[in-house]
Amino acid sequence: MTETRKNSILEALKGRLVSAYEFREELTLIVKKEDVRGVLRTLKETFSYDMLTDLCGVDLREPPRFAVVYHLHSMKYGDRIRVKVRVEDGDEVETVSDMWGCADWLEREAYDMFGIRFKGHPDLRRILLTDDFVGYPLRKDFPTEGYDFDRPFEVRLEEEMA
């Protein structure tokens, strides 16, 4: 990322950032939960970060407990930027699935693994685990074996579920 591009990003988002830092010539922005959608929209529309490479959750074990991390990539300028937002357990983050189509499944994954809810998501349900799964496995307090590990596994076919 060039120095001028970096400065213009910071200038455009002035007042909406909690903090920002640079590591290995890549910029990370930390924003408030209420601003995340607006900041991402500005990055997409003004600075042509047209690709959402990844969206993931993090359990940091300190309040506010979780973080949602957005990794953006600009096809035009060939650089990357990271946006982080901290959320408490039970909080809702606004969805970006209407801005980037891939965010649909990525948000479902974050919900599946951490229980972070996304407001306005069209179809927020588990994606990797079964619908009747109890708990959120990537939370730090989740036992690796899950709950009811010693109970025999009962398989249920699709028609038996309904």
Place this chain on the structure above:
Amino acid sequence: MGVEELERNIIVTSLERLVNWGRKYSIWPLTFGLACCALEFMVAGSASVDMARFGSEVARPSPRQADLMIVAGTLTKKMAPMVKRIYEQMAEPKWVIAFGACACTGGIFRTYNVVQGVDQIIPVDVYVPGCPPRPESFIAALIKIQEKIEKETVRERKLISIP
């Protein structure tokens, strides 16, 4: 062709033995793999091991035509309904090999998302331990299945133990 020649070509046997003999050398496996152990199953079909020697080279992509299900790999809880469905779609008589540590017991995956052994959802005839087992082990399991078929009755399939 004289009558003498014909006499030498007649073998007297029971129907049961004849059917079992036929089944034994035509075990058609299902083309089906869940994880890395499936590669060992592919090697079992290759020239160096060659399971065609035992009449099992005809891997069938449809469960309707297959006799043998080789559960090769890690069975996740999400995948379990599909495996059970495929097993139920196979026509009787059918046999199952649990191939590899994961299929036998869950292996190293003592976790929330892995079924701890396929015998929790479908009946298993032969277990092959190893991570992954060598293709020779697969051939050994195939021969065990053949030994089992030899002892089966046509009218009803009952529990058979092989030494």
